[in-house]
Amino acid sequence: MPRVITNLCQREGSCRIVCPVECIIPGTPVDDWPTYVIDPDTCIDCGACEPECPYSAIYPSDEVPSAYQARGGEILCAKAGTAGFNDTYTDVDHDGEEIVMPATRVLAEGEIVDLTPSIELNRAFFTEGPGYAAL
Ligand code: SF4
Numbered sequence: 025m026p027r028v029i030t031n032l033c034q035r036e037g038s039c040r041i042v043c044p045v046e047c048i049i050p051g052t053p054v055d056d057w058p059t060y061v062i063d064p065d066t067c068i069d070c071g072a073c074e075p076e077c078p079y080s081a082i083y084p085s086d087e088v089p090s091a092y093q094a095r096g097g098e099i100l101c102a103k104a105g106t107a108g109f110n111d112t113y114t115d116v117d118h119d120g121e122e123i124v125m126p127a128t129r130v131l132a133e134g135e136i137v138d139l140t141p142s143i144e145l146n147r148a149f150f151t152e153g154p155g156y157a158a159l
């Protein structure tokens with residue numbers, strides 16, 4: 025079972041540094057692929073990336089919550105233009121590079137969010153998206 029990066033990712037890059045098989049890359053273009061993504065065919069499920077994530081965005085693929093209950097304050101991202109995702113998130117990543125996420129919103133305490141679509145998004149990036157050429 026590979027790990028999956030969910031839309032709680034804020035693209036700061038810590039997971040990519042520790043992956044022993046280099047199967048984590050930033051999704052690009054960010055408008056369409058706002059999170060970092062894990063190639064499920066290359067991931068050896070070692071678990072090293074999961075504790076590195078400061079936003080607890082990484083799960084084993086069979087444990088991605090369909091009803092994630094927000095603590096409040098988490099930033100959820102989506103494709104650019106998604107209704108309700110009206111905030112632009114900016115920061116600096118692990119390497120000092122600027123992060124710009126054009127479609128985000130802040131979760132309210134107790135809000136329930138289905139994170140399982142991320143399973144397919146990670147896979148799709150490497151099969152239908154630009155990830156195949158990127159690896
Ligand atoms: S579980 Fe291990 S192999 Fe898979 S993405 Fe994370 S660090 Fe890489």
Ligand code: SF4
Binds near residue numbers: 035039077081
């Ligand atoms: S460590 Fe977490 S927030 Fe940082 S790039 Fe990886 S999944 Fe995204």
